[in-house]
Amino acid sequence: MKVRSTEFVISAVNRDQYPADGMPEIAFVGRSNVGKSSIINSLLNRRGIARTSQNPGKTRTINFFRINSEFLFADLPGYGYAKVSKTEQAKWGDIMERYLSDRQQLKCICILVDIRHEPKEDDRRMYEWARHFGYECLIIATKSDKISRGQYQKQFSLIRKKLGITGEKIIPVSSLKKTGIDELWKEIEDIFEKNGCETTVE
Numbered sequence: 001m002k003v004r005s006t007e008f009v010i011s012a013v014n015r016d017q018y019p020a021d022g023m024p025e026i027a028f029v030g031r032s033n034v035g036k037s038s039i040i041n042s043l044l045n046r047r048g049i050a051r052t053s054q055n056p057g058k059t060r061t062i063n064f065f066r067i068n069s070e071f072l073f074a075d076l077p078g079y080g081y082a083k084v085s086k087t088e089q090a091k092w093g094d095i096m097e098r099y100l101s102d103r104q105q106l107k108c109i110c111i112l113v114d115i116r117h118e119p120k121e122d123d124r125r126m127y128e129w130a131r132h133f134g135y136e137c138l139i140i141a142t143k144s145d146k147i148s149r150g151q152y153q154k155q156f157s158l159i160r161k162k163l164g165i166t167g168e169k170i171i172p173v174s175s176l177k178k179t180g181i182d183e184l185w186k187e188i189e190d191i192f193e194k195n196g197c198e199t200t201v202e
Helices: 036-044 086-101 121-132 149-163 181-194
Strands: 006-012 025-030 062-067 071-075 106-114 137-142 170-172
Touching (some): 025 036, 036 071, 036 181, 086 121, 137 149, 137 181, 149 170
Parallel strands (some): 025 071, 025 106, 106 137
Antiparallel strands (some): 062 071
């Protein structure tokens, strides 16, 4: 995918704030500090367009980005930050449920997990939530440069077991080394094509 243009659209909380142009959408979600913003920046080849909050766990908005005037990325709030109160966790849940329960243009949810560690209960719940609402999922194993390639399969097996997945492909990605980015784009392009979305693939 050749990214010709990228623009920040809006930080949204409620449905009436979501972009209403009907463009196909890919959502990114994961625990706080999993490297979500870095992966989005690497995909878009734009440093800092997706910004990491100075207060982990405090971001409670969905940030939308329009790419090539053809499709959208939705950067969902990070979850699992230990210092967040139950009230803040409930707010996160409300925002997520509003978004996931009725977003017809959402074609796939990319769930990010740290390849070095086994997924947490929050990750498993996020995966089950996405599947419950009928969305296709991509599992992105971030920070893949932190372990040797020989360890990949062992970690993939652990991720599959802890999330309870069987069919979804796990894509190892490093935003530092820029490895796995092309493969991730290819998966996204295949999802658009499978859903009959008109996007320019170059």
